[in-house]
Amino acid sequence: xxxxxxxxxxxxxxxxxxxxxxxxxxxxxxxxxxxxxxxxxxxxxxxxxxxxxxxxxxxxxxxxxxxxxxxxxxxxxxxxxxxxxxxxxxxxxxxxxxxxxxxxxxxxxxxxxxxxxxxxxxxxxxxxxxxxxxxxxxxxxxxxxxxxxxxxxxxxxxxxxxxxxxxxxxxxxxxxxxxxxxxxxxxxxxxxxxxxxxxxxxxxxxxxxxxxxxxxxxxxxxxxxxxxxxxxxxxxxxxxxxxxxxxxxxxxxxxxxxxxxxxxxxxxxxxxxxxxxxxxxxxxxxxxxxxxxxxxxxxxxxxxxxxxxxxxxxxxxxxxxxxxxxxxxxxxxxxxxxxxxxxxxxxxxxxxxxxxxxxxxxxxxxxxxxxxxxxxxxxxxxxxxxxxxxxxxxxxxxxxxxxxxxxxxxxxxxxxxxxxxxxxxxxxxxxxxxxxxxxxxxxxxxxxxxxxxxxxxxxxxxxxxxxxxxxxxxxxxxxx
Numbered sequence: 001x002x003x004x005x006x007x008x009x010x011x012x013x014x015x016x017x018x019x020x021x022x023x024x025x026x027x028x029x030x031x032x033x034x035x036x037x038x039x040x041x042x043x044x045x046x047x048x049x050x051x052x053x054x055x056x057x058x059x060x061x062x063x064x065x066x067x068x069x070x071x072x073x074x075x076x077x078x079x080x081x082x083x084x085x086x087x088x089x090x091x092x093x094x095x096x097x098x099x100x101x102x103x104x105x106x107x108x109x110x111x112x113x114x115x116x117x118x119x120x121x122x123x124x125x126x127x128x129x130x131x132x133x134x135x136x137x138x139x140x141x142x143x144x145x146x147x148x149x150x151x152x153x154x155x156x157x158x159x160x161x162x163x164x165x166x167x168x169x170x171x172x173x174x175x176x177x178x179x180x181x182x183x184x185x186x187x188x189x190x191x192x193x194x195x196x197x198x199x200x201x202x203x204x205x206x207x208x209x210x211x212x213x214x215x216x217x218x219x220x221x222x223x224x225x226x227x228x229x230x231x232x233x234x235x236x237x238x239x240x241x242x243x244x245x246x247x248x249x250x251x252x253x254x255x256x257x258x259x260x261x262x263x264x265x266x267x268x269x270x271x272x273x274x275x276x277x278x279x280x281x282x283x284x285x286x287x288x289x290x291x292x293x294x295x296x297x298x299x300x301x302x303x304x305x306x307x308x309x310x311x312x313x314x315x316x317x318x319x320x321x322x323x324x325x326x327x328x329x330x331x332x333x334x335x336x337x338x339x340x341x342x343x344x345x346x347x348x349x350x351x352x353x354x355x356x357x358x359x360x361x362x363x364x365x366x367x368x369x370x371x372x373x374x375x376x377x378x379x380x381x382x383x384x385x386x387x388x389x390x391x392x393x394x395x396x397x398x399x400x401x402x403x404x405x406x407x408x409x410x411x412x413x414x415x416x417x418x419x420x421x422x423x424x425x426x427x428x429x430x431x432x433x434x435x436x437x438x439x440x441x442x443x444x445x446x447x448x449x450x451x452x453x454x455x456x457x458x459x460x461x462x463x464x465x466x467x468x469x470x471x472x473x474x475x476x477x478x479x480x
Contacts, residue, residue: 003040003044003314003315003317003318003320004040004320005036005039005040005043006033006036006037006039006040006311006314006315007036007311007315007365008036009032009033009035009036009039009040010029010032010033010036010307010311011354012032013028013029013031013032013033013035013036014029014032014354014355014356014358015356016032017029017032019356019407022407022411025300026300026301026303026304027300027303029304029307029358029361030300030303030304030306030307033304033307033308033310033311034307036311037054037307037310037311037314040314049317050314052317053313053314053316053317053318054310054311054313054314055310055313056313056317057309057310057311057312057313057314057316058306058309058310058313060309060313062172062173062182062309062367063305063306063309065172065182066168066169066172066305066364067302067305067306068253069168069172069252069253069256070165070168070298070301070302070305071295071298071302072252072253072256072257073119073163073168073252073256074294074295074297074298075256075260075290075291075294075295076119076163076242076256076259076260076263076294077118077119077120077123077163077294077297078290078291078293078294078297079238079260079263079264079267079290079294080117080118080235080239080263081118081123081127081290082267082273082277082290082293083232083235083263083267083272083273084232084272085114085117085232085233085235085236085239088230088231088232088233088235091230091233092110092230092233100139100140100141100211100212100215101141101142101207101208101209101210101211101212101213101214101215102208102211102212103136103139103140103141103146103211103215104136104141104142104145104146104149104207104208104211104215105149105204105207105208105211107128107132107136107141107146107149107150107153108149108150108152108153108203108204108207108433109153109204110132110153111124111128111132111149111150111152111153111154111156111157112153112156112157112200113157114127114128114153114157115153115154115155115156115157115158115161116156116157116160116161116243117157117161117236117239118157118161118163119157119158119161119162119163119164119165119167120157120158120164120165121154121155121157121158121164121359121405122154122405122408123297124153124154124157125150125151125154125405125408125409125412126408126412128150128153128154129147129150129409129412129413130412130416132146132150133146133147133150133412133413133416133419134416134417134418134419137416137418137419137420138418140215141211141215142211142214142215143413143419143420143422144214144422144426144427144429144430145207145210145211145214145215145430146211147409147413147422147427147430148207148427148429148430148431148432149207149211149430149432150409151398151405151406151409151427151431151433152203152207152431152432152433152434153433154405155393155397155405155431155433155434155437156196156199156200156433158359158393159192159196159389159390159393159437160189160192160193160196160197162185162186162189162242162243162246162252162255163242163246163252163255163256165301165359165360166359166360166363166389166392166393167185167188167189167389168185168252169359169360169363169364169367170188170363170367170385170386170388170389170392171183171184171185171188171381171385172367173363173364173367173368173370173371173385174188174367174370174371174374174381174382174384174385174388175371175375175381176381176454176458177375177454178454178455178456178457178458179457179458182381183381183382183384183385184251185246185252186246186248186249186251186252187382188381188382188385188386189246191382191383191386191450191452191460192382192385192386192389192390194450195386195390195437195440195441195444195450196390196437198440199433199436199437199439199440200433202432202436202440203432203433203436206432206436207432231270231271231272232272234266234270234272235263235266235267235272237262237266238259238260238262238263238266239259239263241258241259241262242255242256242258242259243255245258245259264278276288276289277289277290278290278291279291279292301360304361305360305361305364308361308364308365309364311365312364312365312368316368334373334376334377335376335377336377337377337378337379337448337451337453337464338445338446338448339377340373340374340376340377340379341374341377341379341383341387341445341451342445343373344370344373344374344384344387344388344391345387345388345391345441345442345445347366347369347370347373348362348363348366348370348387348388348389348391348392348396349391349392349395349396349399351363351365351366351392351396352391352392352396352397352399353396353399356403356404357396357397357398357399357403357404357405357406358404359389359392359393359396359397362392362396363388363389363392366388367388370384370387370388371384374387375454377464378453378454378464378465379451379452379453379454380452380453380454380460380461381454382452382460383450383451383452383453386441386450387441387444387445390437390438390440390441391438391441393434393437394434394435394437394438394441395434395435395438397434398428398431398434398435400424400425400428403424403428406424406425406427406428406431407424409422409424409427410422410423410424410427453465
């Protein structure tokens with residue numbers, strides 16, 4: 001009983017804050033999850049054993065690795081914001097003089113780049129909407145498609161960026177069976193790129209074609225109130241270095257460290273950063289600088305991650321996950337590679353819906369289940385991670401009514417004199433990238449495109465390893 005009360009209370013909190021109160025705050029979710037654990041503990045048969053399970057979940061290798069990575073990459077994200085990279089992209093887009101459908105397509109591509117740089121979809125939305133949404137409407141872009149393009153670009157970055165929490169979670173929760181460790185982030189991103197880039201390409205074409213049909217290509221004679229400097233585009237260099245190291249060494253700690261050091265050095269040399277921007281003290285005695293700001297920004301997610309891992313620990317020790325996995329794994333359907341992938345996709349979609357589309361925590365919860373189901377079918381950790389992530393960042397992120405992304409997008413269309421306020425359900429139909437990504441990964445599941453199996457040493461194979469034959473089966477076949 002106690003094991004089910006914790007996630008049930010958390011779910012009630014998610015619905016209450018995101019749907020009823022429309023409060024989009026990680027601290028509120030952390031409070032809901034912690035309240036669930038406190039209440040559930042009172043119903044446990046053995047109170048001390050209940051909290052031992054919580055601690056076991058929080059102190060797992062997966063939990064500690066994830067939390068440390070999130071702390072480190074938050075500094076990179078804060079550096080990108082501090083140096084105004086998004087402003088450089090705004091300058092570039094406005095200098096090209098694009099309008100109407102072209103503005104929508106360019107906005108999608110630009111927001112994709114920003115989200116890839118920062119690795120945060122919600123942070124990108126809060127940055128991009130106030131800049132691109134009112135400006136695009138003034139320049140003749142269709143408001144609904146423009147909002148969909150900004151949301152789509154933010155989700156693309158969250159889906160593919162090596163430093164995004166969803167990429168980190170989807171990788172770290174998928175373990176090898178024939179060697180030590182979890183799926184490397186660089187390898188997962190490399191394998192995922194074909195799905196994400198195909199979906200992004202199709203989405204860009206849709207935004208251009210449909211946007212041109214629905215927009216005023218001439219635009220308004222008024223000029224959008226945008227600002228930015230081309231100098232900040234030079235900060236793409238440390239971003240490129242970070243991405244290169246992540247792909248090359250497949251070590252996010254090393255990549256983030258080198259990206260951070262090179263970014264600070266380049267920012268100081270170009271004047272985009274001052275020493276006080278890195279680390280300082282405000283007049284009221286509070287610490288300043290992007291290093292502190294980055295930690296402050298990520299702490300709510302860290303707190304939520306701790307609570308989620310605690311709930312996972314309780315569910316695991318109570319045998320809930322074992323019951324689910326055994327029921328699915330023992331079915332003939334899930335024993336086939338395609339069946340296992342469908343089971344992972346459906347489970348990821350259901351979990352993302354429960355978590356209001358908040359992808360990181362939902363994959364923290366469902367990741368161990370996907371790991372067990374996929375490994376039973378011999379699927380490589382990269383494949384398991386990508387099926388789960390693409391479904392979660394696809395339809396799972398924009399389920400109408402409960403999606404926090406749609407609600408945030410709707411909220412961010414408010415307060416602009418020159419642009420209309422859009423409802424969350426209406427933006428769903430214009431969010432092309434997550435919808436197309438869902439179709440792309442579905443095609444990959446049904447056709448086997450990109451499917452790989454784990455080899456004897458953890459390497460990728462196009463075919464599964466031969467099934468092992470027990471001594472009894474071998475003796476029986478010899479007699480026959």
